Amino acid sequence: MTEPIPPRPRHAESYWLAPSGSLTGGCLLIGGIGLVLFMAGRLGHPHRLELASLLWLPAIVATSVGLGWVFQRPGQPARPQPSPAAAPELAVTDGALAPQIVLGGGDIDRIRQLLTGKFPFELIETAVNYDDATGRLMSYGLHATLPGYLADRRNATMVATKLQGAVAGDWLVDVDSARDQVTVTRKKPFPPWVAPPHPEPIVASVEEAVQRYEKFAIGIGVDELGERLDYPLKTYHHWLIIGGTGSGKSVFVRGIIEQLRAAGIPILAGDGKGTDYTSLNGEAQMVMISSGPAEHPRLVHAAVEELSRRRQTAQERKAAGHPDPMAFPAWVVILDEFATMRNEVAGLYEDQPSKDNPFVDDLRMLFKVGREFRMHMMLSTQDLYARTIPRDILGQCKLVITLGPPSEMTLRQAFTQEMEPKARQVGELISPKSQGRGLVAVPETASVKEFQSYWSYTPGTDIDGPKVPEGIRETWRAFRDSVSTKIPKLFSRQWFQVEDAEFAKLSMADLFALEMVNLDLESGPPDPEMYQFDKSRDDYNGHLLGRARAGALRELKYGPAATVVDATPDGDGVVSADSEQLNG
Numbered sequence: 369m370t371e372p373i374p375p376r377p378r379h380a381e382s383y384w385l386a387p388s389g390s391l392t393g394g395c396l397l398i399g400g401i402g403l404v405l406f407m408a409g410r411l412g413h414p415h416r417l418e419l420a421s422l423l424w425l426p427a428i429v430a431t432s433v434g435l436g437w438v439f440q441r442p443g444q445p446a447r448p449q450p451s452p453a454a455a456p457e458l459a460v461t462d463g464a465l466a467p468q469i470v471l472g473g474g475d476i477d478r479i480r481q482l483l484t485g486k487f488p489f490e491l492i493e494t495a496v497n498y499d500d501a502t503g504r505l506m507s508y509g510l511h512a513t514l515p516g517y518l519a520d521r522r523n524a525t526m527v528a529t530k531l532q533g534a535v536a537g538d539w540l541v542d543v544d545s546a547r548d549q550v551t552v553t554r555k556k557p558f559p560p561w562v563a564p565p566h567p568e569p570i571v572a573s574v575e576e577a578v579q580r581y582e583k584f585a586i587g588i589g590v591d592e593l594g595e596r597l598d599y600p601l602k603t604y605h606h607w608l609i610i611g612g613t614g615s616g617k618s619v620f621v622r623g624i625i626e627q628l629r630a631a632g633i634p635i636l637a638g639d640g641k642g643t644d645y646t647s648l649n650g651e652a653q654m655v656m657i658s659s660g661p662a663e664h665p666r667l668v669h670a671a672v673e674e675l676s677r678r679r680q681t682a683q684e685r686k687a688a689g690h691p692d693p694m695a696f697p698a699w700v701v702i703l704d705e706f707a708t709m710r711n712e713v714a715g716l717y718e719d720q721p722s723k724d725n726p727f728v729d730d731l732r733m734l735f736k737v738g739r740e741f742r743m744h745m746m747l748s749t750q751d752l753y754a755r756t757i758p759r760d761i762l763g764q765c766k767l768v769i770t771l772g773p774p775s776e777m778t779l780r781q782a783f784t785q786e787m788e789p790k791a792r793q794v795g796e797l798i799s800p801k802s803q804g805r806g807l808v809a810v811p812e813t814a815s816v817k818e819f820q821s822y823w824s825y826t827p828g829t830d831i832d833g834p835k836v837p838e839g840i841r842e843t844w845r846a847f848r849d850s851v852s853t854k855i856p857k858l859f860s861r862q863w864f865q866v867e868d869a870e871f872a873k874l875s876m877a878d879l880f881a882l883e884m885v886n887l888d889l890e891s892g893p894p895d896p897e898m899y900q901f902d903k904s905r906d907d908y909n910g911h912l913l914g915r916a917r918a919g920a921l922r923e924l925k926y927g928p929a930a931t932v933v934d935a936t937p938d939g940d941g942v943v944s945a946d947s948e949q950l951n952g
Contacts, residue, residue, distance in 0.1 A: 400431030475505040475535040482534055488514045489527075495551065505535070507553040518545040521789055528793045538797060540592065540818075543790075555592050555797075555818075558805060562590055563843040564623060564822035566851050567630040574697055574858050577632030581698050581742065584631050586624055588769065588808060589821040597808060597819055601698065604767040604810075605739035608757075609748040610778050611771030616804035616821060618644055620771060621704055621748050623824025629653040630851060633698045634859045636671055638664045640705025640712075647828025649904050652857040661712035662872035662879060664703070665727040666864050669880045671701050671743060672730045678741040697859075698742040701734065706749040707756045717876055726876045728758065735764040752781045763811075771806035771821065773798045786814035794818050827852055860888035863901050866910035 476496060483489055495509030510531075518524050528541040531552050538555040564587060571577045585598040611617030625648070628635055634655045639645040642659040649657055658667040678696055685693035703709060714724045734745050747765070749756060768782050774795040783791045787809050794816060798805050804821040825831070825844040832841065864882040871879065887898045894902060900909045 400426075400428070404428070404431060476508065478535050479508060482530075483510075487530075488512055488517055489550070492549070505554065507551065509552070510550045512548040512550075515548055516545075518543055518548055518550070525789050525793070528789070532793070532797075541793065556594070558590075558592065558802070558820040561804065561823040561837060561840055562820050563840055564627075564824045564847070565596070566847060567627055570630045570851065570854055570856075571632030571858075572856055574632065577697055577858065578695050580631065584633075584698075586627050587822065588620075588624075589804070589819045591817055591819050597817070599767055601700075601744060605744050606735055606765050607744075607746040607767045607769065608762065608765040608782065609746065609769045609771070610750070610752055610774070610782060611748075611806065612750050612775070614800070614803065615772030615806070616823070617748060617750075617771045618704070619823060619826075620769075620804065620821045621702065621746075622648075622826035623822050624746070625702070626824055626826055626852060628700055629855050632858050633700055636667050636699065636701045638667055638701070638703040638706075638709060640664075640703070640707075640709040644704060648826070650861070651827050652855040653859060655859055655862050660872065661709070661716040662874070664709050664713055665724070665730070665876055666879050666882065668701065668703075668727060668730045668734070670862065670864070670884055671699060671738075672733055673884070674699060675734065675738055675741055675743050678743075682741065694741060696742050698744060700744045700746060702746045702748065704748045706747045707751045707753065708749075710756060716872070720875055722876060724876075726880070731761060732758070735761050752778050754781060766810070766812065768809040768811065769806060770795070770809075771804065772802075773800055774807065783809060783816075784811055784814060787811065787816050790814075790816040825852060857892055860886040860890075861902075862886055863903060865901055866903075866908070869910055871910055 480491065483491060489510040489512055492509035492511050495507065496505075497507045498504060499506050512518055518527065524543045524545060527550060528543060531541050531550065532539050534552075540553045540555050542551040542553070544551070571580060582602060583600070584602070585600040587596055587598045589597055591597055609617060609621060611620070622644075625635060625637070629652055632653065634653050636656045637645050637648070637654065637658070639657055639659045645654075645657045645659075648654050656667050656670065658664045681696075682693045710724075713727055717724050717727075731745075734743055737743075738745065745764075747757065762781070770778055770782065770791075774782070774791060779788055779792055779795070791807055791809060795807055798807075798818070804823060806819060806821060807816055808819050809816045823840060825847045827848075829844070830836070831844050831848070836844065862884050864879075864884050866882065871882070874882075885898055885901055887895060887902050889895045899905050899907055902908055903910060
């Protein structure tokens with residue numbers, strides 16, 4: 369609903385409808401002068417009394433009064449009162465009228481008052497909108513009276529900050545410097561959590577996965593209007609995800625993994641913490657999960673080896689006249705807690721001549737060349753120091769997502785100069801307690817948008833646990849039963865041929881030389897001949913079972929059935945529980 373524009377006062381019409389003293393004085397002056405001239409012309413006539421001689425008195429009076437009034441300033445015409453805006457139709461209930469709705473509740477008056485100061489803007493009357501039901505001010509627009517005023521970033525930031533606090537509520541300020549305009553919109557409250565929609569369809573074959581790649585999009589959540597935010601993987605081929613502790617980043621990333629699994633896309637996951645993805649081991653499309661500083665570089669290099677194979681295959685297809693030489697299954701490499709991962713890898717290979725350079729070079733290769741061959745990268749991290757991600761790699765990220773209020777370091781490192789003011793403005797309104805709330809930015813268009821991320825189910829989650837809200841449990845059960853457990857396994861798991869636990873001491877070149885093997889048979893079950901290379905098994909060659917547990921703190925067992933071993937030289941070895949209880 370738009371506020372009605374009051375009619376403009378018609379000053380000329382008001383002047384003649386209500387004559388002023390100056391107008392009357394002018395008329396009297398003209399009449400008086402005329403009579404004076406007439407009487408002056410009669411001077412010299414015969415001296416006798418005539419009635420015309422009596423006109424000297426009105427002539428003198430009219431001339432005197434006219435001279436007194438003609439120089440008075442006209443009074444200001446009465447300003448017509450604007451007609452009140454039409455209020456929404458009042459509902460009648462039991463013969464009583466509903467209360468009168470006041471448009472804007474005084475908010476628009478506050479804005480008008482703000483504009484009377486040294487604020488170089490004027491209100492765009494046609495951009496003022498109210499809620500039809502409540503009369504609440506929902507949006508308004510301002511136009512800068514000084515052209516180019518908003519082109520100065522400092523001015524734009526100052527204006528956005530000022531308008532956010534001009535009236536009560538949470539407001540989104542959109543500065544359009546090219547048009548010298550500002551649009552201010554009341555933000556709608558986000559829901560505390562949003563469950564993801566079920567992916568349709570669940571891909572049933574590798575061929576279908578290749579075919580559907582062109583239109584596959586990843587949903588990240590909803591915007592302030594409740595609209596779904598979906599980003600095609602083909603267009604936004606590399607992602608950067610940033611979020612501190614408690615921001616909901618881990619849940620967000622695992623939600624993306626569920627969508628990728630349902631789309632039949634193989635996933636290579638680098639687990640920077642080492643424990644976050646354990647429950648996903650063996651799930652469909654989870655090809656590799658690394659958890660240690662020596663495993664992460666080998667996982668990334670496995671993707672580089674696949675990239676090399678695809679380049680060769682694409683050349684052969686082009687030579688053979690293949691209609692779509694790039695028709696490969698999409699791969700996604702997810703490196704979670706990348707800052708921690710990078711530091712651990714650098715520390716492990718610090719004493720080696722090449723340090724961690726081969727690892728970083730592989731990352732550069734995947735970021736720069738991978739998209740053409742449907743190889744995609746997603747980096748997730750808590751911190752974004754200048755040394756964490758090289759600038760040339762950061763520049764290849766087509767989608768930047770931050771969860772929780774962005775830190776000053778994140779604002780400087782993750783956003784371009786064009787995006788930073790908007791990201792700062794919106795990010796300051798995000799509460800640290802709003803789990804899953806964040807910003808999504810597209811560097812190519814310099815767009816920044818606030819959103820509420822999906823709270824997604826992932827295999828291994830305790831749906832009935834205390835951390836899961838009661839209202840989302842049924843939704844998660846439906847997702848688990850209809851999606852997660854229905855995803856067919858389309859690809860084998862892979863790992864490299866680890867001969868012993870000393871593989872972590874190998875140089876990076878020797879580590880890369882270890883051959884990759886498939887851990888599953890073509891029919892799907894684990895391959896018994898590959899058990900020794902399967903890190904999910906106890907007989908895995910790379911386990912440090914005895915060594916890892918050496919020196920661990922022993923847990924004592926108390927109770928009526930406990931026995932005590934007599935370790936004294938004179939003892940007979942064992943004392944039964946009947947003779948000595950360990951009850952404290």
